[in-house]
Each structure stands twice: as structure tokens, then as C-alpha cells.
Amino acid sequence: MTSDETEQTVSTEAVSQQLKKAREKHGLSVSQIADAQHLRATIIQAIENGDYGQIGSELFLKGYIRAYAKQVGLSGDAVIAELDRELEPARQQKAREREASPLVDIERRKNRKRRIGKLLMIIMAFVLVGAAVILFVVPKFTAGEAGASLSTTSTPGDQAVAANSAEEPTGSGVQPEPNTGVDVETPVLPDNAVDSTIEDRIPIVTLSTEPALAQPSVSEDAGPVSGNLEIAFSGDCWVQVRDATGHQLTSSLKRAGDTLDVSGETPLNVVIGAVDTVKTIRFQGEAVNLRDFPVENNRVEFTLTI
Structure with missing residues (x-):
């Protein structure tokens, strides 16, 4: 069989089977893969069985599979591209169900x-x-x-005042009227x-x-309000945070001792892949109790707003 035929066979296999065969080829066990990624063995087993529903978030699923592929010597980009093709029918079905709701x-x-x-x-x-x-x-x-x-x-009154002022004597050259002996009183x-x-x-x-x-x-309506989120981790944990506009503030794997400090327009959508590794979590300086949100398979997704 030529190399082109081998690549065609591999590319048509499901991602779960590609990963499983690569693991067995390298002589690794499910537990070894899980320990290397700091995951439970049931998660790796679900990936190899193609039971992606147990993972929950597609973001975490891609992160786990990319790390798995790298560990067994496969191309992470090629495996993720094949995974997207496998998940597309499920995405379309989910979109139809959402539109029909x-x-x-x-x-x-x-x-x-x-x-x-x-x-x-x-x-x-x-x-x-x-x-x-x-x-x-x-x-x-x-x-x-x-x-x-x-x-x-100007008014008639103003004109009269001006005329009277003009008729008043202003100098000593004016001769006084002769005294006729009759006193005439001028009204003032x-x-x-x-x-x-x-x-x-x-x-x-x-x-x-x-x-x-x-x-x-x-x-x-008030303008957009910014919120601040701080998380401290005691173990390895995938975390993703998006703001109200859908902008991704962070999406990464945090290690023990790491901290996360992000700010964005509220409400903030938070996804935490390993709840038991969260040491502290504070929003706007106030502690957040993760017990207030539903946790499934040690994973939680919630929204924080002011």
C-alpha cells in the first residue's frame, strides 16, 4: 500500500479511532494519557469512544483532543480539522432545535x-x-x-426735556429781564x-x-459597565471568559499557582473546566461562591453581571 493510500485511510477514520490507535502504537495506557493531561481517565475513555457529549463544551473538547494528539505524535491541526467535520452535523441539528424552540x-x-x-x-x-x-x-x-x-x-418726553435744556441760559452774557415791580413766581x-x-x-x-x-x-440607558474577574488556581484548569459583546478575554490552561485577572464589558460568561482547582474567585472585589452554580463533571459555566 502506498503512502498516499495510507494517508487517505487515516484521514477517513474517526478522530476517536485515530487517537486510540496512535496511543496503542506508542504502548500507552488510558491512565497514562489522563495523568499527563491532569484529567480523569473517564474523559479520555469518552474521547476514544466518540462520546463527546460527556465533555460538554466544544472548547474544552478541542483542547483535550489537541493535547492528546500531540502526546501520541499526531498533528493537532489535522486532527482538529477532522473533528470539526465530525461535529458539523451535530452543530446543524442543535441550530435547528434552537430555531424551533x-x-x-x-x-x-x-x-x-x-x-x-x-x-x-x-x-x-x-x-x-x-x-x-x-x-x-x-x-x-x-x-x-x-x-x-x-x-x-426716543419718546416725546425725552424730546421735551431736551428742548427745555436748550432754552436754559448757560452763560453770563444773557441780560436779565428788567424788574417791573411785579413778582412773578415761576413754578418749579x-x-x-x-x-x-x-x-x-x-x-x-x-x-x-x-x-x-x-x-x-x-x-x-446607561453606557456599558466594565467588570473585573480574579481567579487563583491550585491545580491545572482550562478557563474561558467572554464579555457581553462575545469578545474572548481569555481561553487557556492555567497551572497550579497561576492567577487570572481580566476585565471586560458585563455580563461576563465564564467557563471553568476543573472546579476543584479553583482556589479563590472574586468579581468586582467580592468573593463568588461556585456552589451557587450547577457543576457537571467538575465543570461549571455561569454568567457574572453587576
Whole structure:
């Protein structure tokens, strides 16, 4: 049999059989593979049996299989590519089940209502701002323009005061009238007489002291909130953290004594592959009790939010 025929045979075999044959070829036992990866022997046995459902997360499954392939001398990339082809039918079936679920339709309706609600709030905010401008800003500018026009327009009272001032003698060259022997008293107006006459003729313009623009009380969605997660490990453990946008903050294998410190937009989705190796876990500086979340096969997946 040629080398091309051998490669074709290997490529058509299931990943589980490729790993098992490679392990037996190297004379290794299931326990030796499990001890090298710090996993339970049942996990390695499930991989060799093709029972991937016991692993749970596809991320951890790929990590275990890549390390397994490297340990028995196989190409990790080639094995993972073959694994993707094997898992594709299961992914499509899961997607169809998810689309058929009534919960998906309910969630879509909720999201649609949220978007409509946000749009209505924005429209209401613009309406309130426009109303405030019409009620407070426009009258203020109108009153200001009226006051400016009155200050630049002369009144008949002003003209009379100016004429009287021009007729008064201003120098010593003016000859006094001859005394005819008759005392004629010239009426003297009080100082505020002219002013009061002018004031009576000028309309009083009152300016509002209320704020020009009232800020409407419109509740708007707060911006994204960042959360901080700290984990200390006492043993080897796979860990993955994603933020609210789906961005992967970390996905790696931590050793004993390692710590993890990541921050991202909440809520944070956390997957821990070996719960018993977590020494401490804190979110926003507060301790998190992993017993509050369901643990399956020493693995836990949960969401943290503020």
C-alpha cells in the first residue's frame, strides 16, 4: 500500500479511532494519557469512544483532543480539522432545535420591544427639548429684542426735556429781564416729575428669571459597565471568559499557582473546566461562591453581571 493510500485511510477514520490507535502504537495506557493531561481517565475513555457529549463544551473538547494528539505524535491541526467535520452535523441539528424552540421566538419579541422602546424614548426626548425651547427660550429672546428697540427709540418726553435744556441760559452774557415791580413766581417741578412722566409713557418690560432651558427628565440607558474577574488556581484548569459583546478575554490552561485577572464589558460568561482547582474567585472585589452554580463533571459555566 502506498503512502498516499495510507494517508487517505487515516484521514477517513474517526478522530476517536485515530487517537486510540496512535496511543496503542506508542504502548500507552488510558491512565497514562489522563495523568499527563491532569484529567480523569473517564474523559479520555469518552474521547476514544466518540462520546463527546460527556465533555460538554466544544472548547474544552478541542483542547483535550489537541493535547492528546500531540502526546501520541499526531498533528493537532489535522486532527482538529477532522473533528470539526465530525461535529458539523451535530452543530446543524442543535441550530435547528434552537430555531424551533418557542423560547427563541419569545426572546426575539423581547429584543424587538426593547428596540422600539428605546426609539420611543429618543423621540420623546426630542419632543420635550423642542417644547422647552418654545416655552422658555423663544419668549426670552423676544423680550430681549423688544427691550433693545425701546432703548434706541426716543419718546416725546425725552424730546421735551431736551428742548427745555436748550432754552436754559448757560452763560453770563444773557441780560436779565428788567424788574417791573411785579413778582412773578415761576413754578418749579420736582426733580422726579419729568422722570415719572417719562416712565408713565414707557411700557414696562419684565424679563423672566426662570431658567432658559429646562432639562427634561428623560431616562436613558446607561453606557456599558466594565467588570473585573480574579481567579487563583491550585491545580491545572482550562478557563474561558467572554464579555457581553462575545469578545474572548481569555481561553487557556492555567497551572497550579497561576492567577487570572481580566476585565471586560458585563455580563461576563465564564467557563471553568476543573472546579476543584479553583482556589479563590472574586468579581468586582467580592468573593463568588461556585456552589451557587450547577457543576457537571467538575465543570461549571455561569454568567457574572453587576
